Amino acid sequence: MFLRTYSDDITIFATDAIKIDADDRVLLGRLGIKIEDHSLEQLDFSAEQVTAHLEGGSKLRFDTVYPALGSDANDMLAQALDLKMGDGCCISVDQKQRTSRDGIYAAGDIVHALDQISVAMGHAAIAATTLHNDLREKDGLAKS
Ligand SMILES: Cc1cc2nc3c(=O)[nH]c(=O)nc-3n(C[C@H](O)[C@H](O)[C@H](O)COP(=O)(O)OP(=O)(O)OC[C@H]3O[C@@H](n4cnc5c(N)ncnc54)[C@H](O)[C@@H]3O)c2cc1C
Known part of the structure; x- marks a missing residue:
């Protein structure tokens, strides 16, 4: 359609x-x-x-063919870490890409969102900034 x-x-x-x-x-x-x-x-x-x-x-x-391959999430690591999962084998995260376990962040297709490169890169930028700020906070420093 x-x-x-x-x-x-x-x-x-x-x-x-x-x-x-x-x-x-x-x-x-x-x-x-x-x-x-x-x-x-x-x-x-x-x-x-x-x-x-x-x-x-x-x-x-x-004139052309458009393949619909589908995809399977490789969620073994997430399952082994006992992370909270959401829709379609995706890891549940908060708005800052934090998973249900302290110190573990998730980005990209394994998070429920539009599966596109730009989205994965956006997630990664948010996750990296959050990780940096969370570590600073743990060290008693102000967020940068
Ligand atoms: C056929 C196809 C066409 C697409 N076309 C487009 C497009 O035109 N434009 C667009 O924006 N997006 C497109 N996408 C989607 C895009 O590829 C994904 O959104 C993007 O690659 C997600 O990046 P990622 O880093 O989350 O996951 P991935 O690129 O899948 O990277 C995950 C990596 O982690 C590795 N991995 C998994 N589990 C483990 C483990 N336990 N230990 C170590 N390594 C592990 C995998 O081997 C893989 O290398 C397409 C996808 C497909 C399948």
């Missing part, structure tokens, strides 16, 4: 059997988004187009 903003000719296909429930199929159909139920076997790229080879031998041609 997000890609529909850029093109009125969208087809969804997948390497495995596609799992889209009936309600979502209706919604996608209303937007003119096609669902290809034959699974993808191979993609061929040329300068002009992408050819999708589907199970059963049929072919579809597209």
Whole structure:
């Protein structure tokens, strides 16, 4: 549906059997988004187009493909440290990137937020400043 903003000719296909429930199929159909139920076997790229080879031998041609890979959070360290977790295997932090354990700060995709580089860098800047100030406070010094 997000890609529909850029093109009125969208087809969804997948390497495995596609799992889209009936309600979502209706919604996608209303937007003119096609669902290809034959699974993808191979993609061929040329300068002009992408050819999708589907199970059963049929072919579809597209201007481009947009992969939706998904991601899994590697939260083993957070679990081992018994940090408080929030949505989707993400570490819960306060507004200064402090976790539930004193002296441990978290930044980036492992924190619940928009998963983008600029956000991760912003988190890291906040975490580093907080860490610095927390250490100064522990040493009885004013925050800088
Ligand atoms: C396919 C794809 C395309 C993307 N495109 C964009 C884009 O165009 N623009 C954009 O802004 N963002 C994009 N992103 C998102 C962006 O990559 C992430 O938001 C960003 O990398 C998050 O940085 P991070 O440091 O939190 O995590 P990561 O970059 O994932 O770094 C975490 C690091 O920690 C390591 N690690 C994990 N657990 C341990 C452990 N226990 N011990 C030691 N090391 C460990 C991992 O190996 C990894 O190197 C994309 C992501 C993907 C997957």
